[in-house]
Amino acid sequence: MPYFLVILAYFLGSVSTAVISCKMLGKVDPRTVGSKNPGATNVLRYAGKKAAFFTLLGDLLKGLVPVAIGHALDLSWGWLILVGIAAFIGHVYPIYYGFKGGKGVATALGVYLALNPIVGIVVILTWLISALVFNISSLSALIATLLAPLYFFWVTSSLDLFLGLVLITAIIYWRHRTNIVEIIDGTEDKISEKK
Numbered sequence: 001m002p003y004f005l006v007i008l009a010y011f012l013g014s015v016s017t018a019v020i021s022c023k024m025l026g027k028v029d030p031r032t033v034g035s036k037n038p039g040a041t042n043v044l045r046y047a048g049k050k051a052a053f054f055t056l057l058g059d060l061l062k063g064l065v066p067v068a069i070g071h072a073l074d075l076s077w078g079w080l081i082l083v084g085i086a087a088f089i090g091h092v093y094p095i096y097y098g099f100k101g102g103k104g105v106a107t108a109l110g111v112y113l114a115l116n117p118i119v120g121i122v123v124i125l126t127w128l129i130s131a132l133v134f135n136i137s138s139l140s141a142l143i144a145t146l147l148a149p150l151y152f153f154w155v156t157s158s159l160d161l162f163l164g165l166v167l168i169t170a171i172i173y174w175r176h177r178t179n180i181v182e183i184i185d186g187t188e189d190k191i192s193e194k195k
């Protein structure tokens with residue numbers, strides 16, 4: 001049964017809500033503009049708030065729902081994070097789009113919220129505080145996902161969970177490698193331009 005949930009999570013994670021919501025709202029395909037990333041940040045830039053909202057919500061639910069089902073089945077932390085990783089990998093390397101997906105931020109957040117809602121909210125607060133300070137979406141995600149494994153280890157003391165979360169963080173950093181260069185160069189996009 002847990003194996004089945006892991007596979008299901010991968011196929012669900014592979015569905016791009018950025019591509020689907022932009023298509024349904026008659027907006028530009030986010031994979032062709034800006035950062036070319038099918039994620040809420042790039043959708044907000046080129047397709048507006050409504051499409052960005054659905055993208056964020058959909059990508060979050062792809063991580064949240066499978067892990068919440070795992071919780072209902074009383075799976076161990078090790079199995080739960082395996083289910084979460086499967087959903088996350090689906091989003092980042094989707095089977096339906098030639099394995100070219102997103103950066104994994106919203107789906108990781110859904111996984112965090114399902115693993116432990118309180119810790120998930122603390123991760124969101126970390127993102128919000130970073131966003132208020134730096135005004136950069138990618139940097140805020142990089143800070144939040146770096147701290148998430150530590151928060152969870154503090155609360156659960158599960159090494160399986162910690163190692164799985166570190167893998168998610170490592171993949172998010174890898175997917176943000178061009179963002180990291182632009183952050184260092186000072187050329188990364190701001191969330192809101194105050195000019």
Ligand code: NKO
Pocket residue numbers: 035036037039040041042056103104105106108109123124127128137138139140141144145172179189
């Ligand atoms: O286009 O390369 P880009 O600038 O878009 O995108 C960089 C970005 C990619 O990720 C996304 C996903 C959407 C993030 C918006 C977050 C909204 C507020 C909720 C808090 C999220 C916190 C958690 C992060 C943990 C990983 O990075």
